[in-house]
Amino acid sequence: MPLLEVQGLSVAFQHEEVLREVDLNLEAGETVALIGESGGGKSVLIETLLHLLPPRSQVKGRAFFRGEDLLALSSHAHRALLGQHIAWIPQATTEALHPMLLVGFQLAEPLLLRGVPRREAYARLAKLFAALDLPLETLHRYPHQLSGGMRQRALVAGALLTGAGLVLADEPTKGIDALRKRQVVTLFQKAQELNPEMALLLVTHDLPLAQALADRVAVLFAGRVVEVSRAQSFFQAPAHPYAKALLEALPERGLKPLQLGLGREVEKGCPFAPSCPENFSPCREREPPLLPLPQGSVRCWRYGDPSL
Ligand SMILES: Nc1ncnc2c1ncn2[C@@H]1O[C@H](COP(=O)(O)OP(=O)(O)OP(=O)(O)O)[C@@H](O)[C@H]1O
Numbered sequence: 199m200p201l202l203e204v205q206g207l208s209v210a211f212q213h214e215e216v217l218r219e220v221d222l223n224l225e226a227g228e229t230v231a232l233i234g235e236s237g238g239g240k241s242v243l244i245e246t247l248l249h250l251l252p253p254r255s256q257v258k259g260r261a262f263f264r265g266e267d268l269l270a271l272s273s274h275a276h277r278a279l280l281g282q283h284i285a286w287i288p289q290a291t292t293e294a295l296h297p298m299l300l301v302g303f304q305l306a307e308p309l310l311l312r313g314v315p316r317r318e319a320y321a322r323l324a325k326l327f328a329a330l331d332l333p334l335e336t337l338h339r340y341p342h343q344l345s346g347g348m349r350q351r352a353l354v355a356g357a358l359l360t361g362a363g364l365v366l367a368d369e370p371t372k373g374i375d376a377l378r379k380r381q382v383v384t385l386f387q388k389a390q391e392l393n394p395e396m397a398l399l400l401v402t403h404d405l406p407l408a409q410a411l412a413d414r415v416a417v418l419f420a421g422r423v424v425e426v427s428r429a430q431s432f433f434q435a436p437a438h439p440y441a442k443a444l445l446e447a448l449p450e451r452g453l454k455p456l457q458l459g460l461g462r463e464v465e466k467g468c469p470f471a472p473s474c475p476e477n478f479s480p481c482r483e484r485e486p487p488l489l490p491l492p493q494g495s496v497r498c499w500r501y502g503d504p505s506l
């Protein structure tokens with residue numbers, strides 16, 4: 199059984215659909231990179247799992263974590279999972295930390311609540327800080343006294359401190375310089391060596407980061423998963439024409455917006471067809487399902503028989 203199993207997840211805000219029937223699995227110990235353009239719904243996917251969507255959003259589908267549907271859990275039961283079994287590295291570092299609490303205290307808190315002695319919690323945190331080149335006195339600073347990159351690294355340390363089996367990381371290297379990015383990569387690798395069961399869902403625009411860490415890559419386009427492939431074959435030869443365009447748009451540094459008009463709905467057929475260099479008539483007629491490939495799956499008629 200996968201550790202996390204997202205099935206048919208659709209999310210809409212005031213009738214604007216952001217995710218459509220997303221299926222995504224994550225095995226224990228696995229790292230899956232979730233990539234796609236800005237506004238594609240990557241953060242919304244994570245926020246759905248974390249019960250962080252605004253009250254009136256419409257959510258359909260299921261998301262099993264160790265067999266329990268996260269979307270159906272009471273907020274009490276859900277909160278009990280967070281901090282202990284599921285850790286989150288949020289995209290917006292300014293809002294992620296409480297402005298009135300010392301950095302060390304708030305990152306150590308989940309451990310303190312679990313009864314880990316204060317000294318031990320701080321010692322473990324200090325080790326992680328050192329590995330990320332964060333000065334130890336940062337533990338005793340308020341969030342606003344840290345730079346954006348420092349806050350980001352502190353959040354990475356905080357997530358790994360919890361020992362959670364599932365880490366949801368939303369752009370964990372945003373605003374971090376190249377040298378320290380290397381340290382983040384090493385720290386994630388070390389964390390998985392120490393805890394081989396730790397699964398990482400890595401949302402990123404940073405393809406070299408995805409390449410360094412991911413076992414598989416999932417690509418979101420117009421709210422759909424259009425490809426899931428083993429990382430090695432993905433970076434050699436992505437299958438979906440949108441994924442090809444993404445990799446070509448990347449001048450080694452990260453994803454460049456393709457400005458394909460995300461979320462733009464087509465009346466019928468594949469939502470990528472109007473921008474697709476490889477489209478043929480079935481693409482404009484019927485939206486393809488996720489079709490199996492040796493290295494994963496792809497939502498493209500080039501890989502299946504549209505007449506079936
Ligand atoms: N609380 C919300 N209410 C209404 N719309 C929202 C809300 N949160 C996100 N959206 C919309 O959902 C879409 C997906 O946003 P999301 O933040 O998930 O994109 P993303 O893939 O994470 O982009 P980025 O790479 O820029 O972080 C966007 O069109 C966004 O405007």
Ligand code: NI
Nearest residue numbers: 240241242289
């Ligand atoms: Ni995002």
